Amino acid sequence: MSNSVATKIIDFIQPRLNRRSVAFSLCLLLSGLFWLLTSLSKDYVNEISIPVVYNNLPDDMLISNEPTSTVKAEVRGLGYDLMWYWLQFEKVEIGVNANPSELPSIRRNGQEFHYMLTSDKNARMESMKDNQLEIQSISPDTLFLKFASKFIKQVPVKLNADISFAKQYGMVSEPLLMPDSVLLIGPRKSIDTIDYVLTEPQAWNELNESLTSEVALQHFEHLPFVRLSHTNVQVELNVVEFTEGSVTIPLQINSDRSETIKVFPHEVEIIYQVPLADYDNVSAEQFQASVFIDEKSLARTTLIVQIDNQPNTVTQVRVNPSQVEYIIQK
Helix, strand or coil, rough: CCHHHHHHHHHHHHHHHHHHHHHHHHHHHHHHHHHHHHCCCCCCEEEEEEEEEEEEECEEEECCCCCCCCCEEEEEEHHHHHHHHCCCCCCCCEEECHHHHCEEEEECCCCCEEECCCHHHHHHHHHHHCCCCEEEEEEEEEEEEEECCEEEEEEEEEEEEEEECCCCCEECCCCCEECCCCEECCCHHHHHHCCCCHHHHHCEEEEEEEEEEEEEEECCCCCCCCCECEEEEEEEEEEEEEEEEEEEEEEEEEEEECCEEEEEEEEEEEEEEEEHHHHHHHHHHCCEEEEECCCCCCCCCEEEEEEEEECCCCEEEEECCEEEEEEEEC
């Protein structure tokens, strides 16, 4: 009986307690909202960071010092507008006219700088545009710009890579870079000494198939005002399986002497590596080996064998024997 009474009491109190909790929470939320709206309707002074944007830079000029990227501004405005800015819903920036012909100049440490006063009333109005925040002061109050003529130079790209292959694999051509050259853009005195651009170091080991990779170019950390027309290049490595082949060919004799000269042996073996797909296309007729006899070579007891012709598809070509004996018949 007592359990039944307790259950009835709980069932009677619980819905009333829930309604009171909801009403209390709603009142608390409304009071907080009214407080927030009241606070945001007041004027505040605060410090904010404003990005600097450089406009109207002539196509043949560049800024050769590190320009100020942001300024600190003391602004006045309603709490609504400040909250709008802090939530980054409102874009605020300082626009700087970067045309040297329209800016005053001054010499500092023997160099010419152009400058603009950020405290200028027109600059403030331009920076804020239709924004409701009012700039009270800006730091720094002066922006200095050093200009230089833009110079453009085309240089080749060089692959900076450690490449190794699995057994019996290799490349049939040099690595292909796309693009194979880039443009350097910057002050002439900085670019004149640059002859090429390296890729970032790569390590491709034990390759047994072709590879294509996007590789970043190295930046010139000591030349911060030099830009590259590309930041990456595509590298292609044509990797194929190789096999060993050999042919035996007669040895040619080139001599400026009238005597008859015989060499031993009169044939040599040419050993080479060739892509497996091209193996059947290589023949002995595509090779030529010779020795050259003159007064200097006759001072030795043997002659060095030279390979004069070989197919473009073969690599790691060697000759056996590499030296031959000779006799002169008078």
